[in-house]
Amino acid sequence: MSEKILMKGNEALAEAAIRAGCRHFFGYPITPQSELAAYMAKRLPKMGGTYLQAESEVAAINMVYGASAAGVRVMTSSSSPGVSLKGEGISYMIGADLPGLIVNINRGGPGLGSIQPSQADYWMATRATGHGDGHVFVLAPSTVQEMADLARMAFDLGDRYRMPAMILADGLLGQMMEPVEMPDPINPADLPPKPWATTGTKGEREHNIVNSLSLVSQVLEDMVLERNERYQRIKEVEQIAQLEHTEDAELVVVAYGAASRIARSAVNAAREEGLKVGMIRPITLWPFPTKAIEDVCATAQAFLSVELSTGQMVDDVKLAVSGRRPVSFFGHSGGIVPTPAEVLVAIKKALAGEVFHILPFHSKLEAGD
Amino acid sequence: MAAEKSPVLFERTSALTDKVTNYCPGCLHGITQRLVAESLDRLGLADTAVGVSPVGCAVIAYEFYSCDMVQAAHGRAPAVATGLKRARPENTIFTYQGDGDLASIGMAETIHAATRGENITVIFINNAIYGMTGGQMAPTTLPGQITQTSPYGRDVKAAGNPIRVCELLSSLDGVALAQRVTVDTPSNVRKAAKAIRKGFEYQREGLGFSIIEVLSSCPTNWGMTPYKALEWLRENMIPYYPPGVYKDVKAGE
Amino acid sequence: MAKVTVDIEYCKGCGLCVDFCPEGIMQMDNDVITQKGYHPAHCVDLDKCTLCLNCATMCPDVAIRIER
Numbered sequence: 310m311s312e313k314i315l316m317k318g319n320e321a322l323a324e325a326a327i328r329a330g331c332r333h334f335f336g337y338p339i340t341p342q343s344e345l346a347a348y349m350a351k352r353l354p355k356m357g358g359t360y361l362q363a364e365s366e367v368a369a370i371n372m373v374y375g376a377s378a379a380g381v382r383v384m385t386s387s388s389s390p391g392v393s394l395k396g397e398g399i400s401y402m403i404g405a406d407l408p409g410l411i412v413n414i415n416r417g418g419p420g421l422g423s424i425q426p427s428q429a430d431y432w433m434a435t436r437a438t439g440h441g442d443g444h445v446f447v448l449a450p451s452t453v454q455e456m457a458d459l460a461r462m463a464f465d466l467g468d469r470y471r472m473p474a475m476i477l478a479d480g481l482l483g484q485m486m487e488p489v490e491m492p493d494p495i496n497p498a499d500l501p502p503k504p505w506a507t508t509g510t511k512g513e514r515e516h517n518i519v520n521s522l523s524l525v526s527q528v529l530e531d532m533v534l535e536r537n538e539r540y541q542r543i544k545e546v547e548q549i550a551q552l553e554h555t556e557d558a559e560l561v562v563v564a565y566g567a568a569s570r571i572a573r574s575a576v577n578a579a580r581e582e583g584l585k586v587g588m589i590r591p592i593t594l595w596p597f598p599t600k601a602i603e604d605v606c607a608t609a610q611a612f613l614s615v616e617l618s619t620g621q622m623v624d625d626v627k628l629a630v631s632g633r634r635p636v637s638f639f640g641h642s643g644g645i646v647p648t649p650a651e652v653l654v655a656i657k658k659a660l661a662g663e664v665f666h667i668l669p670f671h672s673k674l675e676a677g678d
Numbered sequence: 679m680a681a682e683k684s685p686v687l688f689e690r691t692s693a694l695t696d697k698v699t700n701y702c703p704g705c706l707h708g709i710t711q712r713l714v715a716e717s718l719d720r721l722g723l724a725d726t727a728v729g730v731s732p733v734g735c736a737v738i739a740y741e742f743y744s745c746d747m748v749q750a751a752h753g754r755a756p757a758v759a760t761g762l763k764r765a766r767p768e769n770t771i772f773t774y775q776g777d778g779d780l781a782s783i784g785m786a787e788t789i790h791a792a793t794r795g796e797n798i799t800v801i802f803i804n805n806a807i808y809g810m811t812g813g814q815m816a817p818t819t820l821p822g823q824i825t826q827t828s829p830y831g832r833d834v835k836a837a838g839n840p841i842r843v844c845e846l847l848s849s850l851d852g853v854a855l856a857q858r859v860t861v862d863t864p865s866n867v868r869k870a871a872k873a874i875r876k877g878f879e880y881q882r883e884g885l886g887f888s889i890i891e892v893l894s895s896c897p898t899n900w901g902m903t904p905y906k907a908l909e910w911l912r913e914n915m916i917p918y919y920p921p922g923v924y925k926d927v928k929a930g931e
Numbered sequence: 932m933a934k935v936t937v938d939i940e941y942c943k944g945c946g947l948c949v950d951f952c953p954e955g956i957m958q959m960d961n962d963v964i965t966q967k968g969y970h971p972a973h974c975v976d977l978d979k980c981t982l983c984l985n986c987a988t989m990c991p992d993v994a995i996r997i998e999r
Contacts, residue, residue, distance in 0.1 A: 364790035375761020507746035704945030708991030
């Protein structure tokens with residue numbers, strides 16, 4: 310403990326999951342999350358756990374569903390096209406109130422897309438991980454340290470609220486190496502009991518049922534509404550965001566994950582030029598940190614969302630700003646990572662009072678007009 | 679003094695709840711469901727059993743078994759059972775699935791759980807039709823059989839051929855037991871009971887994947903009386919799907 | 932004497948017990964309508980019951996209890 314080791318993001322996440330008491334991993338090969346699965350394949354069998362390469366993403370998430378029903382901490386990892394396939398199982402987990410960690414090392418899309426870093430799964434993660442009324446926690450690390458820390462948090466939140474949790478990262482974070490301090494390991498036997506789990510009645514209780522079906526409309530609505538109350542409570546108390554230089558900022562950049570690292574460089578460069586620019590970095594994408602944004606609305610004149618997509622989180626920024634201030638967007642898609650210089654151009658544009666939604670291929674930014 | 683013989687020769691097993699099933703009158707689901715419950719009871723496995731219900735007519739089987747139950751997405755029961763078993767290998771895990779669930783949308787899950795030798799017991803109800811959704815063509819619908827979605831009879835040139843699941847799975851090394859039974863007569867019900875018990879015994883011994891395919895009827899969607907449906911089963915299904923042991927790792931022992 | 936009890940809460944009147952009774956002593960009781968609207972089965976002549984258990988074995992609703 311407290312000793313820093315140099316690790317790849319994907320491996321740090323895997324090791325932290327093990328230290329969070331996760332002994333069961335079900336997955337299917339896909340780039341760029343391979344190191345995570347490989348790490349689990351090496352470690353878990355040696356500690357009495359399960360690494361199982363499933364026949365498909367669909368099967369993998371349903372194995373997660375089964376293991377979670379049995380009351381253990383369990384996870385899967387994949388990347389965008391694979392997470393689409395898991396949508397069915399995630400919806401069932403939501404409907405059956407099952408925790409479990411789903412890691413999405415986001416790559417370019419739609420379709421087979423690319424294997425480069427992307428944040429184009431924001432909508433899928435926060436809006437529609439599967440059919441029906443429902444949400445999963447969505448946590449967005451921006452460092453290797455956070456890959457580890459948020460893995461622990463994902464399991465804790467999932468168990469506390471009986472919900473799946475997703476870590477939404479990308480190949481940049483998965484592949485990069487940084488020093489990381491690992492959390493202390495938890496013995497799975499010391500985790501809080503799950504009296505709802507299907508562990509066998511042992512003749513000591515009525516049978517437990519893990520189920521998302523309810524054919525009586527009123528019963529189903531009651532269940533959905535109870536879950537919705539949980540969501541409202543979560544929105545109230547579980548929002549997390551990091552604020553940088555926002556106190557006097559006229560322009561607040563909003564960026565998460567890998568994009569926030571580039572945005573930070575641009576914000577710092579702007580500060581060096583004496584420009585009053587700050588940054589809000591959402592760490593929980595669901596619940597979205599609306600409070601942080603509402604708070605800075607009092608001082609900020611404008612917002613700029615910077616993403617590795619054609620503009621997805623910007624919707625949530627606009628909802629939080631609620632028309633009080635202009636919200637602009639700058640982003641790249643297709644696996645292209647923007648440069649700090651590009652972002653700085655966008656920052657200056659926004660500071661000059663322009664309101665825009667710029668995508669590089671039709672932007673005239675670099676042409677200078 | 680010899681223990682007095684119980685005067686009760688037949689009664690509901692405690693591995694069933696007291697709920698009335700949703701199955702149509704004369705549907706044989708209820709017989710197989712009872713046999714599964716009785717097997718768990720007799721083998722002393724009910725307290726450690728976790729069953730997985732499918733999507734289909736048996737979707738709410740979780741209300742009918744008194745052991746712990748998990749409801750699975752359509753076709754995913756073997757994957758869900760895999761998760762349950764890997765998390766708690768000491769428990770007895772079974773799935774209860776129909777033909778559409780197991781042999782169509784869930785075929786990948788079925789084959790791979792089988793080839794992994796996943797130590798679970800699969801109860802497969804083959805009644806050659808989708809019952810719950812109102813009688814559509816199933817992967818096991820017979821050539822020429824009329825259903826809602828094969829109104830001129832299943833034309834194998836257009837709709838393909840039925841799948842013989844036990845034969846298919848019997849080629850896989852992970853399979854410990856693949857046996858097809860039917861429950862159309864009292865003596866066949868007793869044979870089916872033995873096969874189902876054997877499936878659970880194999881799981882207890884850690885031998886791997888066991889599947890018991892039960893030829894069953896669907897009087898409602900076949901459009902026949904319950905008794906007539908049994909005759910149709912005998913005349914049409916049994917020749918195409920012969921009952922028998924297709925794989926038994928302990929055969930000859 | 933045998934005792935064959937049909938629990939009319941479970942019986943759906945499918946008639947399989949009638950079809951499989953070798954003695955012909957299981958019959959539908961047309962004077963009774965269950966809560967679900969079925970005429971349930973009943974045993975009309977317990978003296979003839981051979982305790983073969985066919986009726987209970989073929990009952991999909993596990994509605995029949997048999998005692999010696």
